[in-house]
Amino acid sequence: MEYFIELFFSGLTRGSIYALIALGYTMVYGIIGLINFAHGEIYMIGAFTAFIVATVLSILGFPALAIFVIAALAAAVWSSAYGYTVEKLAYKPLRNAPRLSPLISAIGMSIFLQNYVLLAQTSDFLPFPQLIPDFEFMDSIAGVIGSSDIVILITTAVVMVLLTWLIKYTRIGKAMRATAQDRKMAMLVGINVNHVISATFIIGSSLAAVGGLLIASHVGQINFFIGFIAGIKAFTAAVLGGIGSIPGAVLGSFILGLTEAFATGYVSSDYEDVFAFSLLVLILIFRPAGLLGKSSIEKV
Amino acid sequence: MISFKDLKKAFLVALWFIFLTFPIMVIKVNPFERTIAWRWHNMFYVAAGSFILYLIGRLFLINKAAQQERMKKQGIKSVPKTDWQQRLLTEPRLFIPTLGIMLVILLVFPHVLSTYQVNIMITALMYIVLGLGLNIVVGVAGLLDLGYVAFYAVGAYSYALLHLHFGLGFWTVLPLGGMLAASFGILLGFPVLRLRGDYLAIVTLGFGEIIRLILENWNDFSHGPSGISNIPRPGFFGMEMTLDQSIMYLYYLMIGMVIFTIFVVNRLQNSRIGRAWFALREDEIACQAMGIDKTKTKLTAFALGAFWAGMVGVIFAAKTTFVNPASFTFLESAIILCIVVLGGMGSIIGVIIAALVLMLLPEYLRAFSDYRMLVFGGTLVVMMVFRPQGIISTVRRTYTLEKKPTIT
Numbered sequence: 001m002e003y004f005i006e007l008f009f010s011g012l013t014r015g016s017i018y019a020l021i022a023l024g025y026t027m028v029y030g031i032i033g034l035i036n037f038a039h040g041e042i043y044m045i046g047a048f049t050a051f052i053v054a055t056v057l058s059i060l061g062f063p064a065l066a067i068f069v070i071a072a073l074a075a076a077v078w079s080s081a082y083g084y085t086v087e088k089l090a091y092k093p094l095r096n097a098p099r100l101s102p103l104i105s106a107i108g109m110s111i112f113l114q115n116y117v118l119l120a121q122t123s124d125f126l127p128f129p130q131l132i133p134d135f136e137f138m139d140s141i142a143g144v145i146g147s148s149d150i151v152i153l154i155t156t157a158v159v160m161v162l163l164t165w166l167i168k169y170t171r172i173g174k175a176m177r178a179t180a181q182d183r184k185m186a187m188l189v190g191i192n193v194n195h196v197i198s199a200t201f202i203i204g205s206s207l208a209a210v211g212g213l214l215i216a217s218h219v220g221q222i223n224f225f226i227g228f229i230a231g232i233k234a235f236t237a238a239v240l241g242g243i244g245s246i247p248g249a250v251l252g253s254f255i256l257g258l259t260e261a262f263a264t265g266y267v268s269s270d271y272e273d274v275f276a277f278s279l280l281v282l283i284l285i286f287r288p289a290g291l292l293g294k295s296s297i298e299k300v
Numbered sequence: 301m302i303s304f305k306d307l308k309k310a311f312l313v314a315l316w317f318i319f320l321t322f323p324i325m326v327i328k329v330n331p332f333e334r335t336i337a338w339r340w341h342n343m344f345y346v347a348a349g350s351f352i353l354y355l356i357g358r359l360f361l362i363n364k365a366a367q368q369e370r371m372k373k374q375g376i377k378s379v380p381k382t383d384w385q386q387r388l389l390t391e392p393r394l395f396i397p398t399l400g401i402m403l404v405i406l407l408v409f410p411h412v413l414s415t416y417q418v419n420i421m422i423t424a425l426m427y428i429v430l431g432l433g434l435n436i437v438v439g440v441a442g443l444l445d446l447g448y449v450a451f452y453a454v455g456a457y458s459y460a461l462l463h464l465h466f467g468l469g470f471w472t473v474l475p476l477g478g479m480l481a482a483s484f485g486i487l488l489g490f491p492v493l494r495l496r497g498d499y500l501a502i503v504t505l506g507f508g509e510i511i512r513l514i515l516e517n518w519n520d521f522s523h524g525p526s527g528i529s530n531i532p533r534p535g536f537f538g539m540e541m542t543l544d545q546s547i548m549y550l551y552y553l554m555i556g557m558v559i560f561t562i563f564v565v566n567r568l569q570n571s572r573i574g575r576a577w578f579a580l581r582e583d584e585i586a587c588q589a590m591g592i593d594k595t596k597t598k599l600t601a602f603a604l605g606a607f608w609a610g611m612v613g614v615i616f617a618a619k620t621t622f623v624n625p626a627s628f629t630f631l632e633s634a635i636i637l638c639i640v641v642l643g644g645m646g647s648i649i650g651v652i653i654a655a656l657v658l659m660l661l662p663e664y665l666r667a668f669s670d671y672r673m674l675v676f677g678g679t680l681v682v683m684m685v686f687r688p689q690g691i692i693s694t695v696r697r698t699y700t701l702e703k704k705p706t707i708t
Contacts, residue, residue, distance in 0.1 A: 045324070048323075048324060049324070055336075056327060056329060085316075089681070093685045100444055108678065108680025111673055112680075115671075115677060127331050239502070278510065284492060285492070
């Protein structure tokens with residue numbers, strides 16, 4: 001039973017991280033109908049920035065809490081900057097091109113960013129400083145759930161609430177929903193669609209950066225390649241919940257996280273990624289619109 | 301020309317990139333020795349690079365706009381281009397000697413240069429065939445397949461395993477490997493081809509990874525990450541050959557394969573099914589309205605593309621005499637995709653040139669070989685933004701009416 005609970009919490013933690021990344025996919029897809037392949041790389045760059053900033057600060061002798069806050073901020077700022085730049089360079093010129101073009105451009109961007117980090121930094125696995133301390137009050141249940149799990153779960157929950165508020169009640173949130181529904185109509189009522197798209201990329205990227213920071217300090221090491229697999233899995237989660245739907249992305253992420261945790265715990269850990277991909281293929285075959293997505297009929 | 305405003309903008313762009321690349325390009329930390337290296341020179345490169353690239357991009361756009369302006373003035377929408385490439389392809393007076401010269405160069409090549417060079421050339425030729433195969437799927441039928449390498453792996457492993465367990469030879473496995481890969485293509489294609497383009501891309505990507513992970517983890521079947529070695533090179537009626545000779549043999553075999561592929565792909569493109577593929581790429585709904593079976597047409601494209609990958613996979617296994625899962629990563633698919641995109645989707649000559657450029661350049665510019673993948677990724681983006689039709693755009697066969705229709 002204890003093993004089951006342990007797996008359950010590890011699944012939830014995974015799910016939270018996937019959710020933070022999947023939200024970026026689903027928001028971008030909702031607005032411009034593009035699978036942003038480079039999103040996983042944005043997450044990786046967030047983790048790398050956090051790693052660099054945190055290591056520099058810890059060498060300079062800052063206190064742990066300050067390091068955590070500054071690293072988180074830096075990760076969010078730089079990830080957003082990358083997300084914004086990628087959109088401007090690789091997607092904006094292709095907004096009216098055939099569907100395949102932005103997709104190929106996105107794949108190119110993903111390969112480019114991966115190798116950029118590889119060349120500018122290193123190909124080795126780097127030890128990520130432990131930014132989240134072990135809380136004393138957690139000692140009694142440390143065997144089942146660690147401190148970093150708790151921090152990840154709470155942070156994700158807070159971020160979700162903030163995001164829901166942003167989308168539901170703020171001006172930019174309304175503009176985003178309007179653009180997602182009908183871009184031309186949104187332009188007609190005076191919404192600057194370019195700004196909205198940029199804002200979506202910035203929000204999505206900073207969410208991914210938070211995810212990157214959390215998972216890196218949870219796992220304890222990073223590498224230039226982490227974005228690729230995490231990106232595909234988060235995308236799987238977004239599709240599972242119905243791409244374009246924000247609650248769907250969260251639901252899908254938790255389902256994927258739990259499935260993976262139980263499958264690796266009870267079946268075999270060698271095939272961890274195979275479970276995720278098989279789940280993706282199965283969903284697309286049986287319910288292409290996802291769990292909470294609406295299937296749309298293409299009209300001519 | 302470039303105005304002062306552009307210069308100011310370029311300066312701002314350079315500043316933005318300095319900020320953007322600051323943590324990753326400038327700072328390098330060593331967490332073990334707890335040291336920080338500040339690489340300020342990189343900042344200078346980034347600034348200069350982004351400044352110049354911005355201006356080049358700007359110039360390009362200005363030129364393009366000016367050209368369009370000129371065309372508008374002349375009242376012509378698009379000038380039918382009769383540039384050198386097209387003339388080369390259509391006029392037999394130019395076409396046949398060029399082909400002859402190329403053939404002679406290709407045939408003499410292995411006798412003049414070292415085995416090392418020949419080996420590189422074989423790899424390049426393999427990528428030509430892979431590119432042409434993927435071209436059927438991506439370029440002609442418009443299905444973005446990111447797991448193409450999976451079929452390549454199926455071919456390579458089918459030779460390795462069939463030889464290991466049943467002692468089958470190269471020539472038996474060559475068509476078998478192709479067919480196995482094609483049936484994998486159908487197996488995957490059947491459920492997923494109903495999906496929209498971008499879902500298809502991600503499912504094929506997932507499929508490619510599944511195949512690789514299975515090969516890596518299923519030790520009893522595929523010998524895991526250590527792979528299978530001692531795969532024989534192709535034989536020639538049981539003749540004994542030295543290493544050099546068999547490489548040369550493989551080279552000629554590859555030349556034959558490339559010519560065969562070009563022939564088949566060219567014939568396919570102008571056939572009934574080929575026209576259906578082009579139509580499907582342009583507009584699925586209109587295509588269905590014309591009575592084309594969408595699933596069947598897509599499946600054929602998928603299976604045929606996979607077939608070539610499977611055959612090249614068999615040749616790959618025979619060439620390296622060793623296969624392991626590490627040769628079949630996503631990057632391989634990305635390289636092949638890059639060849640197709642750079643060459644121009646649907647263009648045979650373009651794909652051949654792109655494969656030669658992308659495969660041979662990094663070999664001869666060893667100093668830049670680290671930057672290979674960076675350049676590939678950048679190429680995909682730049683090509684899509686500035687020249688989506690590729691270096692050589694396809695010229696579809698057109699028919700003109702001889703007689704003017706008489707109006708009565």
